[in-house]
Amino acid sequence: MYERKILPYLNCGLDLVGEVLYGKWKLRILWFINEGNKRPSELQRQIPDVSRRVLNIQLKELEEHELVTRKIYPIMPPKVEYNLTDFGRTLIPVINTIGLWGDQHQERLKQVILKEFRDNPAIIDHPEVQTS
Amino acid sequence: MYERKILPYLNCGLDLVGEVLYGKWKLRILWFINEGNKRPSELQRQIPDVSRRVLNIQLKELEEHELVTRKIYPIMPPKVEYNLTDFGRTLIPVINTIGLWGDQHQERLKQVILKEFRDNPAIIDHPEVQTS
DNA sequence: GGCAATAGGGATAAATTTCTCCCTATTTGA
């Protein structure tokens, strides 16, 4: 496992939030768990762009940061269930605010993000295209 | 300059937000510009942990994403002023929500973040310690 | 038997982000 070499910056609230939410898929993982997708395989279906390996890693970090709990059922084939902690649940309105802003400004955001990629033939497109 | 090789994921509002706000200092840069710290040197004083180089790069990205404008005064020594666009201003309530959550859960966050670093002598501490 | 689904980890590579060091230029002030 990767071990950090530099102590994080913890000077203000935004720093602290960054430490627990700065991960490409974390907001969506929390969001989908809150929507009832508790098992890793369910989460992977909701977020097909994340590899299973990284999903596991980010779930473990969320657990270490006490935002989710991990419950193992001793059955076969294995079953694992993630749930938001009380602490994690306090994040839902925050994530909602963020996602809402993204939805409201969807068109403009797409435009400014994609202009960087116009006429760039070196881009590797994703193997499977999502259409949700 | 670094050129991306992989097309970004733009499946939902959270993806879009990530594309423009995913940068270690971006939220704080926007926040401090909104508070009136418009010049790069002022921003650097507000956020001493960011190197001047990276501050420049993230400011340029924010400008490309139309969240800030850059105004150059043709005087010497040079003077440059960044301002939020109308679009950028719509982000302030979002950033406020995020920062507020961080402030409210400050103690708990510090505790869960730092437990990973206990008894790890390999950590390189920052040269100058901030105490804000 | 062979295959899919389940959960997860090791090793390693690739992509991306951030940092460090060192330049350009001009003006003011000691």
Add this chain to the structure above:
DNA sequence: TCAAATAGGGAGAAATTTATCCCTATTGCC
């Protein structure tokens, strides 16, 4: 004359994050 402040960029290294590939194990189903 020399230092500091101003804004900014190139080159390259380091840190960090994410991805790919390939294992373990068990059960049920064809």
